[in-house]
Amino acid sequence: MPSETDLRSVILTGDRTTGPLHLGHYVGSLRNRVALQYQHKQYLLLADTQALTDNAHDPEKVRRNVMEVTLHYLGVGIDPTISTICVQSALPALAELTMLYLNFVTVARLERNPTIKDEIQARGFGRDIPAGFLCYPVGQAADITGFKATIVPVGEDQAPLIEQTNEIVRRLNRQTSKSVLPEARALIPAIGRLPGVDGKAKMSKSQGNAILLSASDEEIKEAVNQMYTDPDHLRISDPGRVEGNVVFTYLDAFDEDREAIAELKAHYRRGGLGDMVLKRRLISVLQTLLAPIRERRLTLAQDRDYLMDVLQTGARIGREITEATKEEVMDALGTFRLDLRS
Amino acid sequence: MPSETDLRSVILTGDRTTGPLHLGHYVGSLRNRVALQYQHKQYLLLADTQALTDNAHDPEKVRRNVMEVTLHYLGVGIDPTISTICVQSALPALAELTMLYLNFVTVARLERNPTIKDEIQARGFGRDIPAGFLCYPVGQAADITGFKATIVPVGEDQAPLIEQTNEIVRRLNRQTSKSVLPEARALIPAIGRLPGVDGKAKMSKSQGNAILLSASDEEIKEAVNQMYTDPDHLRISDPGRVEGNVVFTYLDAFDEDREAIAELKAHYRRGGLGDMVLKRRLISVLQTLLAPIRERRLTLAQDRDYLMDVLQTGARIGREITEATKEEVMDALGTFRLDLRS
Numbered sequence A, B: 001m002p003s004e005t006d007l008r009s010v011i012l013t014g015d016r017t018t019g020p021l022h023l024g025h026y027v028g029s030l031r032n033r034v035a036l037q038y039q040h041k042q043y044l045l046l047a048d049t050q051a052l053t054d055n056a057h058d059p060e061k062v063r064r065n066v067m068e069v070t071l072h073y074l075g076v077g078i079d080p081t082i083s084t085i086c087v088q089s090a091l092p093a094l095a096e097l098t099m100l101y102l103n104f105v106t107v108a109r110l111e112r113n114p115t116i117k118d119e120i121q122a123r124g125f126g127r128d129i130p131a132g133f134l135c136y137p138v139g140q141a142a143d144i145t146g147f148k149a150t151i152v153p154v155g156e157d158q159a160p161l162i163e164q165t166n167e168i169v170r171r172l173n174r175q176t177s178k179s180v181l182p183e184a185r186a187l188i189p190a191i192g193r194l195p196g197v198d199g200k201a202k203m204s205k206s207q208g209n210a211i212l213l214s215a216s217d218e219e220i221k222e223a224v225n226q227m228y229t230d231p232d233h234l235r236i237s238d239p240g241r242v243e244g245n246v247v248f249t250y251l252d253a254f255d256e257d258r259e260a261i262a263e264l265k266a267h268y269r270r271g272g273l274g275d276m277v278l279k280r281r282l283i284s285v286l287q288t289l290l291a292p293i294r295e296r297r298l299t300l301a302q303d304r305d306y307l308m309d310v311l312q313t314g315a316r317i318g319r320e321i322t323e324a325t326k327e328e329v330m331d332a333l334g335t336f337r338l339d340l341r342s
Helices: A023-036 A048-054 A059-076 A092-104 A107-112 A114-122 A136-146 A156-176 A217-225 A246-254 A258-270 A275-301 A304-333 B023-036 B048-054 B059-076 B092-104 B107-112 B114-123 B136-146 B156-176 B217-225 B246-254 B258-270 B275-301 B304-333
Strands: A010-016 A041-047 A084-087 A151-153 A185-187 B010-016 B041-047 B084-087 B151-153 B185-187
Touching: A010 A023, A010 A048, A010 A136, A023 A041, A023 A059, A023 A151, A023 A246, A041 A048, A041 A059, A041 A304, A048 A059, A048 A136, A048 B092, A059 A084, A059 A275, A059 A304, A084 A304, A092 A136, A092 A156, A092 A304, A092 B048, A092 B092, A107 A114, A114 A136, A114 A156, A136 A156, A136 A304, A156 A185, A156 A304, A217 A275, A246 A258, A246 A275, A258 A275, A275 A304, B010 B023, B010 B048, B010 B136, B023 B041, B023 B059, B023 B151, B023 B246, B041 B048, B041 B059, B041 B304, B048 B059, B048 B136, B059 B084, B059 B275, B059 B304, B084 B304, B092 B136, B092 B156, B092 B304, B107 B114, B114 B136, B114 B156, B136 B156, B136 B304, B156 B185, B156 B304, B217 B275, B246 B258, B246 B275, B258 B275, B275 B304
Parallel strands: A010 A041, A010 A151, A041 A084, A151 A185, B010 B041, B010 B151, B041 B084, B151 B185
Antiparallel strands: none
16 A cells, blocks of 8 residues: 555765865755655765764864754755754664675775775875775665665766665675665766866865855855956957856856846857956855855754754654664574564 | 772673584683683673674574574573673674774775784685675774773684774774773683694584584594594504694693593503593593583573573673763764764
8 A cells, every 4th residue: 555655766865074065065966955855755864974984083073064064954945844864873773784785895896986996096095095985885885775765866976886885785685585675776967066166177165166055145256256267358348258167157057047148158259248247147146045045054053952853853763764674684684683672 | 989890800702603612612712701700791792793794695594603602602601690691783882883993994904904814815705805804803893892891812813803903992092082992902811722623723613623512422422533643653552642632632621630631641652552541531521521511501492581581681781881882982082972862
């Protein structure tokens, strides 16, 4: 007797709690999550355990950002009565599943993971890779399967992580001769990654090229005014380039008046349109977008009881689901089970 | 206000639940544990989670042997009201601590561990080392520190595992500027490893050279009669060699009449003492040793309620201790803590 909810897919998404979220997160994921929460059953994981795999030297930062990211979620319009927000460290079954899955993945396989290879290089770990970091794709497999998620929104560069998850799923289903876990598919956003204000491919707080979701009107103005446009567009009358022009990339991402933007692009290309006109438009668009997010965030930040309630409720729901999955997996494998309820 | 118990050391010991225990276990550890339980606070870990690191293809074997090993413990005289017997998989805090510790150990360090190197070779893993197997020393660090054990009885070949644990302990204490965890020391048994009945260095059920603790009188007799002695001792009147003579090694380990054994050795060396006399003596010694163990084991095996009670009680105690340690470590590090009790 399938109820209405059974027909919806289960989505698992979330963020490492290592810093405040910015416009790049908004375009790449947050905006979609707000839409998806009405169509599917969505779980948002505040991945503080995973965040420690490359931040073990600074747990304080990870701790602080659990609440920070929660505020951003609520600020952009994630509804905690529809989406479930779970703190990863409050779900011990995920650690237990990770320990189990580690036995079904070889070290060589983990070292071959292209995402991990890139990230090891980016972090400059060299030979000193923390074991936890090498193993984090297995932790993600536990997260995804723990919630029995079938849709996982990720950036293109993270698709190999879903493949690693599905390899574990297939291995377990084969060994137990049961469909104990579902396979998941990556949901890669249509809009690519938002560049930094300096034109670099990746927006990142540590690179100082990000506009945070908490940015004030003044900060937005300052950031947009410094934005990379067309370095050859010296006089207003010169023809300008639209491709690689960050202001246009942002207008494409945030300005809903597609027609006006098309006209502005044509005008810019033939010359006679100054950067300042475009920047003023973008400033206004971003200020209009971020003002209510910032306000909601500030109001909620003062209601600590409500925030704790959101996290506690989410953790209780998450515990129940992930515990149940762990039990199912262990039962299917036939491991020893001790009943401690009585 | 330290109570009497605070002055005792905490011992963690245990076994992977992969097969029935044999005389080698008895000499190397079980016998000592029975003695140590009266002097210290002793925890015995039924390491079913760790057992899966090289038995993921056969969880059923691991499951079955949880009860098997428990019966052996009780059979040899482990008193569950004094020692605490814990099933590892029933203690989720150990998985959580393992996940945390993995971030404080590099992959290169794990690969350098001499115990792991030997074991990888022995198991023929080659390049296909399960990640869980490479990481199991970190799991052991979680076991040892989870119980705040300061004494860990291990074979000489396992001393590097204690060193790995202490490296993690020092790293955590340094980072938190607190003595949050104690270091542990290896307790290496005075008597070395008991050889197999065939004279091979290691007794092992899979090699067919073991005398199980559950062996019947007839099985003991058969095993001892096949025992490797001195291949050059052809006639009774010939002088015989005592060194490397498995019968004498066993008599040294199990016959408490040191004086009689010294005399027998002298007699054997000068000639005139047949193997059969020695073997009959050993058969009698082993039958006397194993009969009450076997009987107790058989009686207890029929009392499933009692066994479950032992395991449930042990798991509840173990949970409380390991949860508390996890909380202390996380608090010292300053990670995010969500109170789910209310």
